[in-house]
Amino acid sequence: MIKLEDVTVIYNNKTIGIKDINLEIKKGEFVGIIGSSGGGKSTLLKTVNLLVKPVKGKVYINGKEITDLDIASLRKVRREMGFVFQDYNLVERASVLNNVLMGRLGYLSSFQSFFNLYKDSDYTLALQALEEVGLEDKIFVRADRLSGGQKQRVAIAKALCQQPKIILADEPVSNLDFKTGEIIMNYFKKINEKQKITIVINLHDVNLALKYCHRIIALSKGQLLFDKKTGEVDDEL
Numbered sequence: 001m002i003k004l005e006d007v008t009v010i011y012n013n014k015t016i017g018i019k020d021i022n023l024e025i026k027k028g029e030f031v032g033i034i035g036s037s038g039g040g041k042s043t044l045l046k047t048v049n050l051l052v053k054p055v056k057g058k059v060y061i062n063g064k065e066i067t068d069l070d071i072a073s074l075r076k077v078r079r080e081m082g083f084v085f086q087d088y089n090l091v092e093r094a095s096v097l098n099n100v101l102m103g104r105l106g107y108l109s110s111f112q113s114f115f116n117l118y119k120d121s122d123y124t125l126a127l128q129a130l131e132e133v134g135l136e137d138k139i140f141v142r143a144d145r146l147s148g149g150q151k152q153r154v155a156i157a158k159a160l161c162q163q164p165k166i167i168l169a170d171e172p173v174s175n176l177d178f179k180t181g182e183i184i185m186n187y188f189k190k191i192n193e194k195q196k197i198t199i200v201i202n203l204h205d206v207n208l209a210l211k212y213c214h215r216i217i218a219l220s221k222g223q224l225l226f227d228k229k230t231g232e233v234d235d236e237l
Ligand code: ADP
Pocket: 011, 012, 015, 016, 017, 018, 035, 036, 037, 038, 039, 040, 041, 042, 043, 044
């Protein structure tokens, strides 16, 4: 499903983002990426959907190399990947519904929904996604009225509304308190188990990775420290 072959990313011709990374992630996996700040976690995730471009190596999605795709083809590939950010990345002044529809329709969706231009099928998908994260009673609430945990649930619904095969999450719980972080992790777990969506999640907190992820990839200074099933990593940490 996701394959990186000998991938190196270098910023500004000097700073190593990731170096010589080889890995393969199969459909339905729930993978945690760990490592200290600056280790390359964020760069790794951004490489999977080519938000950053490798200087060396190849990126494959569903068996197809995407490293050198033109922007139009890349957009199609990205549509099958949901991205969840640390800072939620919502339009604060838009409703929960509009934010979720944006995952599907792009940034026209406020305009489209204002004029009821979205299809019933889009609305149904948005509602289903919001039900999945328990926010179906908040659809007309503005995003800026929500707590951090609720905002992240909207962001997850927004990703789900794209009907993705893969969800990439970049430190999605780092801005939340521990209890709220666990709630968010449980939603990822449920989505992975129920919908078989492949999830790759960057986590600062190793214990959360050990508790929820099936496989853990550790990075240090842009390089692979280890890549193991969760049950096999305890002695390394
Ligand atoms: P992590 O997500 O584990 O904190 P990052 O992937 O953000 O690690 O960073 C890996 C390395 O790449 C760090 O040295 C960081 O400073 C550098 N880096 C990340 N993004 C950029 C950028 N846009 N420009 C220059 N250097 C960057």
